[in-house]
């Protein structure tokens with residue numbers, strides 16, 4: 001079941017934000033200079049393999065499965081179907097799924113390979129809700145699902161530009177369109193950064 005997750009090395013939210021920020025600085029530094037949409041698709045297609053040795057791929061996956069990352073096979077797979085959606089919520093959901101899987105690829109694949117453990121993380125409907133990581137026995141900071149969502153939020157909504165928009169009085173809905181994520185994800189990100197949205 002979806003609730004079985006392996007324990008990851010503890011990470012703080014701020015630490016994950018910093019990791020993501022360093023990656024953006026290397027790959028798309030403009031995304032830190034002005035609030036904009038991080039080109040996650042080009043990162044997935046062109047940079048992921050170079051940076052991590054992990055193969056990105058798009059495949060037909062069973063209904064309800066949006067993506068997965070396999071540390072054993074070193075692959076990060078996104079549902080081909082998910083990429084075909086052309087409504088705004090669909091495109092935005094595809095972007096956050098991709099960012100989530102990239103989080104696993106960057107944080108967890110090297111870690112699990114090092115300890116000779118296997119991470120097979122499946123992003124399915126049970127995991128689609130951003131609240132899913134309110135998961136039983138392990139603390140959030142050791143939960144790889146929580147870590148991957150935090151990473152996804154940090155990649156798509158860098159703290160620095162996120163705070164700038166809030167200070168400029170930009171509404172949550174406008175922010176969602178600027179970052180090209182669904183409004184619920186903006187709310188999650190605000191909570192993560194302990195910012196109150198208007």
Ligand SMILES: [Zn+2]
Nearest residue numbers: 121123145148
């Ligand atoms: Zn996951």
